[in-house]
Amino acid sequence: MKYGVNEQGYYGDFGGAYIPEMLYPNVEELRQQYNKIINDDSFKAEYNKLLRDYVGRPSPLYHAKRYSEKYGANIFFKREDLNHTGSHKINNAIGQILLAQRLGKKRIIAETGAGQHGVATATVCALKGIECVVYMGEIDMERQAPNVARMKMLGATVVPATSGSKTLKDATNEAMRDWIANPVDTHYIIGSVVGPYPYPDMVAKFQSIISQETKKQLLEQTGNELPQYVMACVGGGSNAMGMFYHFLDDEGVKLIAVEAAGKGVNTGHSAATTFLGREGVLHGSRTILMQTDDGQVVEPYSISAGLDYPGIGPQHAHLFKVNRAKYVSITDDESLQAGLLCSQMEGIIPAIETAHALAYLEKMTFEKNDNVVICISGRGDKDLSTYIKHFGF
Numbered sequence: 001m002k003y004g005v006n007e008q009g010y011y012g013d014f015g016g017a018y019i020p021e022m023l024y025p026n027v028e029e030l031r032q033q034y035n036k037i038i039n040d041d042s043f044k045a046e047y048n049k050l051l052r053d054y055v056g057r058p059s060p061l062y063h064a065k066r067y068s069e070k071y072g073a074n075i076f077f078k079r080e081d082l083n084h085t086g087s088h089k090i091n092n093a094i095g096q097i098l099l100a101q102r103l104g105k106k107r108i109i110a111e112t113g114a115g116q117h118g119v120a121t122a123t124v125c126a127l128k129g130i131e132c133v134v135y136m137g138e139i140d141m142e143r144q145a146p147n148v149a150r151m152k153m154l155g156a157t158v159v160p161a162t163s164g165s166k167t168l169k170d171a172t173n174e175a176m177r178d179w180i181a182n183p184v185d186t187h188y189i190i191g192s193v194v195g196p197y198p199y200p201d202m203v204a205k206f207q208s209i210i211s212q213e214t215k216k217q218l219l220e221q222t223g224n225e226l227p228q229y230v231m232a233c234v235g236g237g238s239n240a241m242g243m244f245y246h247f248l249d250d251e252g253v254k255l256i257a258v259e260a261a262g263k264g265v266n267t268g269h270s271a272a273t274t275f276l277g278r279e280g281v282l283h284g285s286r287t288i289l290m291q292t293d294d295g296q297v298v299e300p301y302s303i304s305a306g307l308d309y310p311g312i313g314p315q316h317a318h319l320f321k322v323n324r325a326k327y328v329s330i331t332d333d334e335s336l337q338a339g340l341l342c343s344q345m346e347g348i349i350p351a352i353e354t355a356h357a358l359a360y361l362e363k364m365t366f367e368k369n370d371n372v373v374i375c376i377s378g379r380g381d382k383d384l385s386t387y388i389k390h391f392g393f
C-alpha cells in the first residue's frame with residue numbers, strides 16, 4: 001500500500017516508536033506478534049463473528065435523501081452510530097481484546113478523555129471476563145460523570161489522573177506508567193490511530209472494516225464502489241482512517257478530514273492541529289502537534305471531547321503533508337448547527353464530533369451526480385446536555 005506503514009514503522013517522515021527504554025520490551029512484543037496474530041484464520045473468524053453478532057455489523061450505508069436534495073449530490077451516511085456502545089470505537093476494542101487474549105495477557109489498561117474509549121474497553125473486558133483499569137483525568141471524570149458510571153457498572157476500575165491539567169494527556173501518562181510497571185501480564189488498549197508503532201497501523205486495520213463494507217455497499221447501491229468524496233471528523237483520527245483506508249490507493253477519491261476549530265483557529269481555544277501545529281513527538285510517535293516554541297504541548301480546546309486532542313495520528317500527518325487528504329476545520333457553533341440540522345432533516349441526532357464532518361457540507365460545491373460518503377462516527381445521546389444548553393430546549 002502506497003500510503004501504508006513501512007517496516008520501520010514510518011509513514012514518510014512520521015510515525016516510529018519514541019518510547020522510554022523501559023517500555024521497549026512491551027512495544028517490541030506487540031510489533032513482532034500483531035500481524036501474525038491478526039492475519040490468523042481463527043482470529044479473523046472470532047473477530048468477524050463478534051462484529052456481526054455483538055457489535056451489529058455490517059453497519060448500514062444510508063442514502064440520506066433530504067440531505068442529497070439540499071446539497072445537490074448523493075449523500076450517504078456510513079452508520080457507525082448504530083454500533084453497540086454508540087460509536088466506531090468498539091471495532092478497535094474488540095480487535096485489541098482478542099489480540100491481548102492471544103498474547104496471554106490477564107489485565108487491560110486504557111486511557112480515556114470523554115469516556116467513550118473507556119466505555120468500549122470496559123465493555124469488551126466484561127465480554128471476556130478480563131480485569132480492566134481505565135485512567136481518566138480528574139477534571140474529565142467530573143465533566144463526563146455518566147460515562148464514569150457506565151464503566152463502573154461494566155466492572156472496570158476508573159483511576160483519576162491528578163497530575164498536570166488533569167485531562168487526557170495526563171491520563172495517557174498514567175497509563176504508560178502502569179504499563180512500564182506491569183509489562184508481563186498487561187495489555188494497553190490505545191483508542192485511536194496514535195501512539196508508538198505498531199499502534200497506529202494496528203488500530204487503522206481494526207477500523208478499516210468501515211471502508212471495506214462501504215465499498216461493497218456503494219457497489220450495490222450505485223453500481224460503482226468508488227465515490228467522489230469521503231469525509232470524516234478527526235480527533236486522533238481513527239474513524240477517519242477506517243473510513244479512508246480502502247480508498248487511499250484510489251487517487252480519484254477525494255478524502256476530507258474535518259478537525260475542530262473550537263472557538264476559531266486564531267482564538268487560542270482550538271484543536272485544529274494541522275492548521276496550528278508543527279512537527280514533533282507526541283505520545284510515542286513523530287507527528288504534527290500543537291506546541292509552544294520550546295516544544296511543550298499546548299492544551300487544545302473543542303466543545304466535543306472526542307476531538308479535543310493536541311495531535312493527529314502519524315498516518316494523517318503524512319496524508320496531510322503529501323496532500324493525499326484535505327484537512328479543514330469547523331467551529332463549535334457550526335458543528336452545533338449541523339447537529340441540529342441533521343436531527344431535523346434526517347431524524348438522526350449525531351455526536352458533536354460527527355456534526356463537525358456534517359458541517360463541512362455547507363462549504364462544499366458538488367456536481368449533480370457526485371457520490372459523497374460521510375462517516376457518522378457516533379450517536380448524540382452522550383451530547384444531549386450540550387445541545388440542550390446551546391439551544392435551550
Ligand SMILES: *Cc1c(COP(=O)(O)O)cnc(C)c1O
Nearest residue numbers: 192235236237238239306353378
Ligand atoms: C472518539 C470519537 C471521535 C474521535 O476519535 P477518532 O480517533 O478521531 O475517530 C469521533 N467521533 C466519535 C463519536 C467519538 O466517540
